Amino acid sequence: EVRLVESGGGSVQAGGSLTLSCKASGITLDGSRMAWYRQAPGKKCELVSFIGGDGRPYSTDSVKGRFTVSKDNDKNTLYLRMDSLRPDDRAEYYCAGGWLQGYGGSWHPLGEVCGSIPPCDHWGQGTQVTVYS
Secondary structure: OOEEEEEOOEEEEOOOOEEEEEEEEOOOOOOOOEEEEEEOOOOOOEEEEEEOOOOOEEEOOOOOOOEEEEEEOOOOEEEEEEOOOOHHHOEEEEEEEOOOOOOOOOOOOOOOOOOOOOOOOEEOOOEEEEEEO
């Protein structure tokens, strides 16, 4: 059974930093596609950052230069370092991994609600990030 368990969320002042962790079991991160998504209140699920099967990190324009995705294969853990946080970064953050077999779409979620939707096979339960001004 694959389990992804996020931690590190919390409440921080605008301009501050947080690092989210996603501990994986039942799946080997080395060589796996892994991603962070988020869902703000009243908004659709949104891609934040991902690491492809080649290990290269990518971030979307909304967080580029502020957020950094990385992983530690020895610890089988995915991270999201978030700097210069803004109030509009407030959301539930989800770790997701694997790739649905045969799915030919992009990394953007095929659905409005984060969790158990393409392109990823496995999703965590989420961790809340609140940014206050």
